Amino acid sequence: MAPEVAPKIAFEAVSRDFAAPDGSRFTALDRFSLAVADGEFVTVVGPSGCGKSTAMAIAAGLTPPSGGRVLVDGRAVRGPGPDRGVIFQQYALFPWLTVRRNVEFGLEIAGRPRAERRAVADHFIDLVGLTPFAEALPKTLSGGMKQRCAIARAYAVNPAILLMDEPFGALDALTRVGLQDQLLDTWSRERRTVMFITHDVEEAVYLASRVVVMAARPGRLHSVIAVDLPYPRTEEMRLSSHFAALRNRVWRAVYHPDRPEEAPTC
Numbered sequence: 001m002a003p004e005v006a007p008k009i010a011f012e013a014v015s016r017d018f019a020a021p022d023g024s025r026f027t028a029l030d031r032f033s034l035a036v037a038d039g040e041f042v043t044v045v046g047p048s049g050c051g052k053s054t055a056m057a058i059a060a061g062l063t064p065p066s067g068g069r070v071l072v073d074g075r076a077v078r079g080p081g082p083d084r085g086v087i088f089q090q091y092a093l094f095p096w097l098t099v100r101r102n103v104e105f106g107l108e109i110a111g112r113p114r115a116e117r118r119a120v121a122d123h124f125i126d127l128v129g130l131t132p133f134a135e136a137l138p139k140t141l142s143g144g145m146k147q148r149c150a151i152a153r154a155y156a157v158n159p160a161i162l163l164m165d166e167p168f169g170a171l172d173a174l175t176r177v178g179l180q181d182q183l184l185d186t187w188s189r190e191r192r193t194v195m196f197i198t199h200d201v202e203e204a205v206y207l208a209s210r211v212v213v214m215a216a217r218p219g220r221l222h223s224v225i226a227v228d229l230p231y232p233r234t235e236e237m238r239l240s241s242h243f244a245a246l247r248n249r250v251w252r253a254v255y256h257p258d259r260p261e262e263a264p265t266c
Contacts, residue, residue: 006074007035008193009059009161014068016054027218028054031068034212034221038160041187041194043208045201045254051219052197056163059195060086072161082110085154085192089166091146093138099125099149100134106157124152127186144175148182155190164196168203180206184233201251205243206233213253223253 016029029051036042044052057063059070061079070077072084080086093102103121112120125134128148138146147167154162168176180203187194198204204211208227215222227246229237237243252259 005037007071008038008040008073009036009195010034010071010074011055011059012068012071014055014058014065014070016051016058016063017066029058029065030218030220032214032219032221033068034224036193036195038193039191040210041184041196041208042210042212043196043198043204044212044214045198045204045250046214046219046222047216047254048199049219050214050216052214053165054219055214056086056165056195056197059161060084060163062086082157083159084161084163085157085159087147087150087154087162087164087167089169091138091143091150093146093149093153095138098135098137099130099141099152102138102149103153103156106153110157120156121152124155125149127155127189128152128182142175143171144179147171147179151183151186155186155192159192161193161195164194166197166199169199176200176203181233183207184231188231201254202238202247205246205250206238211250213250213257215257222257225250225253 011032011034013031013033014029015027015031017025017027020026032051032055046052054063058065059077061077061081094105097105100121103125104117107117107120122134125131128151130145130148130152133141133145141149168179171179184207196207205227211225211227213222213225214220229243
């Protein structure tokens, strides 16, 4: 029998409490457990207040848990680290730096030589389709281009894990669909482990191998739904009846979590 492979990320009964304005305590995340495999693309959906962003912040080392722990490669997360890249809905680019200099920034902080920084940055700028804009300032870019720059910057420091908190949430629908395909193309070539938070059920199904559905008050795991669609994902898949059935299953889990699950129709 082959030895069991340890997960890349493991949430072990993770809880997080916060203080309310009136001095009371409330539970944002309640005994959340999840294992994510190395190289897996997992999406997380659920209603507002279900603890999605709290779980990601704990995995990133930005927020400590009140109970339980998160393990990365079997080691407990104690704080931020270069093994985890974080991408938020806000692009967080330095407005006075060009696209290339933004992508190089983490490498510069790490003390990498200038020629190496340039080569690595140019590789990822090309990977996200921004080579013609390498010398452009963020103010001249569209929202989608800014987010692609943020993704290239996260990849450039070579994290094993990408934690993405609604990175496409502020974009128009057409740009969003294009960036979903761009992200999957980049992921297929680099195969980093991705945990991607979204409010968009269709986006969750299109991107992931598994969709994690969370329930609110307090935030907890509701279900994990496997997406049995092969990669690369295509427009034909998005328009298929099987995709619609998967989307509907996730939709019911998010918006009607107390209803018994219906039998699959395909």
